[in-house]
Amino acid sequence: MTLEQIRALVEDDFAAVDREIHAQLNSDIALINQLGHYIVNSGGKRLRPLLVLLGARAAGGQGAKPVTMAAVIEFIHTATLLHDDVVDASELRRGRDTANALWGNEAAVLVGDFLYSRSFQMMVSLGQPRIMDIMADATNRIAEGEVLQLLNCNDPDTTEERYLEVIRRKTATLFAAGTRTAGLLAGAEEAVQDGLSEYGMALGEAFQITDDVLDYSASSEDMGKNVGDDLAEGKPTLPLIHAMREGSPEQRQLIREAIEQGGLERIEAVTAAIHETGALDYAGQQADAAVERALSALDCLPASNFREALSALAHLSARRKN
Numbered sequence: 001m002t003l004e005q006i007r008a009l010v011e012d013d014f015a016a017v018d019r020e021i022h023a024q025l026n027s028d029i030a031l032i033n034q035l036g037h038y039i040v041n042s043g044g045k046r047l048r049p050l051l052v053l054l055g056a057r058a059a060g061g062q063g064a065k066p067v068t069m070a071a072v073i074e075f076i077h078t079a080t081l082l083h084d085d086v087v088d089a090s091e092l093r094r095g096r097d098t099a100n101a102l103w104g105n106e107a108a109v110l111v112g113d114f115l116y117s118r119s120f121q122m123m124v125s126l127g128q129p130r131i132m133d134i135m136a137d138a139t140n141r142i143a144e145g146e147v148l149q150l151l152n153c154n155d156p157d158t159t160e161e162r163y164l165e166v167i168r169r170k171t172a173t174l175f176a177a178g179t180r181t182a183g184l185l186a187g188a189e190e191a192v193q194d195g196l197s198e199y200g201m202a203l204g205e206a207f208q209i210t211d212d213v214l215d216y217s218a219s220s221e222d223m224g225k226n227v228g229d230d231l232a233e234g235k236p237t238l239p240l241i242h243a244m245r246e247g248s249p250e251q252r253q254l255i256r257e258a259i260e261q262g263g264l265e266r267i268e269a270v271t272a273a274i275h276e277t278g279a280l281d282y283a284g285q286q287a288d289a290a291v292e293r294a295l296s297a298l299d300c301l302p303a304s305n306f307r308e309a310l311s312a313l314a315h316l317s318a319r320r321k322n
Helices: 003-009 011-024 030-040 047-058 065-088 099-103 105-126 129-152 160-185 190-214 238-246 249-261 267-276 279-300 305-317
Strands: none
Touching (some): 003 011, 047 065, 047 160, 129 160, 160 190, 238 249, 238 279, 279 305
16 A cells, blocks of 8 residues: 555545634734744644554544544644754755754744643543543653654764653553554544554654665655755764774774764765665564564554554655655
8 A cells, every 4th residue: 555545535524624723723912823824834744643543443443533642642732843853953855844944943942832732622622531641651762762862963873762762661662552542532442542552653663764764875856855864963963873884993983983072974884884884674574574574563553544544654654765
């Protein structure tokens, strides 16, 4: 199934999520409206809300509550993007200027805060305290992941396990929270909720590993951001960690210095070392292994077009070009 075919399964709900997002962005503060609409209309895949909709339908859910939950997940994701771009001093995302580049760091951080707080207002409207429990834990783990990533920056001794812990907290946790709440809102039994959560966690891991591979293998046009951004920020992602582990002493020293100092002065030599050590293939294998875990977790669901779509999304997450 293509992404377009997958979206077509929940076309009406997907359109309703878009309407909910724009309605909930409304504020009597003009800057919030302006910056908020800019970031949510910046061409994202809306993968996380799509997972909520598909997960709820695959678990037998009906009604409008999954639509609200899907919008909540997208708001939280958008808030993290605003804050990430400030922390990373990023100037380009999805092929457009970042909000902080246009309006400044202060405005980007504060509108991110607005999106967080609005998302919790929306959760309250669902009338299920368990949703609040799940999302409070998730947002706390995401914040911990951000701090852990900050500690790993410019540290060439970051291990693969520390890297994986960052992406599980920072990226995969929100996927897992979205799919778990989808099962909860569908009224599914605990085992199904657990399976959906495991699926989301594994899918998020595969998605982020693939993202880190693309930083060294895709073009700026495909990615919508500058190639080599991770290296410029001194982030020791999986391709760099593997290349250091398997490379020659000269390659290890090259990558160590590049991580410690950041910048792109060594990007060509580092990229060559990554290719020569098979680092991209290794990272791709780890992404594929995460996809297999995601597919196994779907055994909790009955056969349906929605379950098939979740399977297809797992495969697409590790094969995408942007």
